[in-house]
Amino acid sequence: MFTISNGIILKGNNLVPTKENIVVDDGKIIEIGKESKEGKIIDVDGAIVCPSFINGHIHIGDSIIKDEGYGLSLSEMVKPPNGVKHRALADASDDEMIEAMKSSMWEMVNSGTTHFIDYREGGIKGVELLKKASEDIPIKPIILGRDNSFYGDNPDLGKVKIAIRKILKIADGIAPSGFGEITDEVAQLISSQCAKAGKISSIHVAESEANQIESLNNFRISEIGKGVKNNFSQLVHITNPKANDLELLGKSNSNVVVCPRANATLNVGVAPLKKIIDLGIKPLLGTDNVMLNSPNMFRELEFTLKIMSVCYKSYINPLELLKMATTNICGFNINDIIQKSVIDTDNSAEFFVVKSFSKNPYLNICNRVETKNILYTINKKIDI
Numbered sequence: 001m002f003t004i005s006n007g008i009i010l011k012g013n014n015l016v017p018t019k020e021n022i023v024v025d026d027g028k029i030i031e032i033g034k035e036s037k038e039g040k041i042i043d044v045d046g047a048i049v050c051p052s053f054i055n056g057h058i059h060i061g062d063s064i065i066k067d068e069g070y071g072l073s074l075s076e077m078v079k080p081p082n083g084v085k086h087r088a089l090a091d092a093s094d095d096e097m098i099e100a101m102k103s104s105m106w107e108m109v110n111s112g113t114t115h116f117i118d119y120r121e122g123g124i125k126g127v128e129l130l131k132k133a134s135e136d137i138p139i140k141p142i143i144l145g146r147d148n149s150f151y152g153d154n155p156d157l158g159k160v161k162i163a164i165r166k167i168l169k170i171a172d173g174i175a176p177s178g179f180g181e182i183t184d185e186v187a188q189l190i191s192s193q194c195a196k197a198g199k200i201s202s203i204h205v206a207e208s209e210a211n212q213i214e215s216l217n218n219f220r221i222s223e224i225g226k227g228v229k230n231n232f233s234q235l236v237h238i239t240n241p242k243a244n245d246l247e248l249l250g251k252s253n254s255n256v257v258v259c260p261r262a263n264a265t266l267n268v269g270v271a272p273l274k275k276i277i278d279l280g281i282k283p284l285l286g287t288d289n290v291m292l293n294s295p296n297m298f299r300e301l302e303f304t305l306k307i308m309s310v311c312y313k314s315y316i317n318p319l320e321l322l323k324m325a326t327t328n329i330c331g332f333n334i335n336d337i338i339q340k341s342v343i344d345t346d347n348s349a350e351f352f353v354v355k356s357f358s359k360n361p362y363l364n365i366c367n368r369v370e371t372k373n374i375l376y377t378i379n380k381k382i383d384i
């Protein structure tokens, strides 16, 4: 048992700053109060206590080819099955994959992340490799698998269904790459089977303008429209919405993830984040392919803060931005499977303590803190 005392806690879903002590026992917050003190006392001298990060979207498998293919287009880089990424994954040995994934997970742990939602390639075996790689690391991977039977113009729906069921037995959900690679029938099967199993169905949508135009030309509906219509529980990117796409999303039950640094690296645009937030959508922030970006959420937060001002000439509220990396998932329907906690009594202790440089705790984290400024990281698997 220990007490983090003399810190500024970002409490609850809304990250309300309060000067209180937190008592932690056996991975759980058992008390928060101004006078609370039990066990070992850790005086953090005015530091900020922030809920741990969730990285809302990542492909940890391509940790094996960091910075390769820089300057190529989106499809040359990541489109299955011939993109740079997929050729490298096909050539890599299991040991290479495991070592590369381990190193990325440690980078996440050391920069305050306790949860990440991964699009895992390689079918059942791909899911198993990540599970094995994460065994001894204090982080929770939420693994979304896929299978090669999903692809093509005439997939065998019987085989697709069997593959989905097999993956769902060991994974947290299913995530094909995009609507360009699968038929409507496969999309429907994925989302309905995931819903039935209480798991996550996720897909990339509107990452590039070209994807959106292709979808409109071929199906008279945008990729975002397709994602909502097919009831995917999580839509990733939303970089190039059309007409009423955002309004549609606002009324849907889909969780949204944006990845500004990955979009910038691939020259595909900037998601209209201020408009997304103004519509009441609670997006998550993701660092996307490790081949493109380090999986460090501090870097994503600062980049996002600044790029929004550059592109839209208006500010994004730093509190809303920090919620995208911490608590926006809490209370959302897919959090049942993710199980991410806010800082509050009786919740799991999942937070980090960082040096305070300014009087604005949100800008302190989004604009100033670096990994080396983390004083303590607390989660279920780490105790002091």
Ligand SMILES: [Zn+2]
Pocket (backbone or CB within 6 Å): 057, 058, 059, 119, 204, 236, 288, 289
């Ligand atoms: Zn992605």
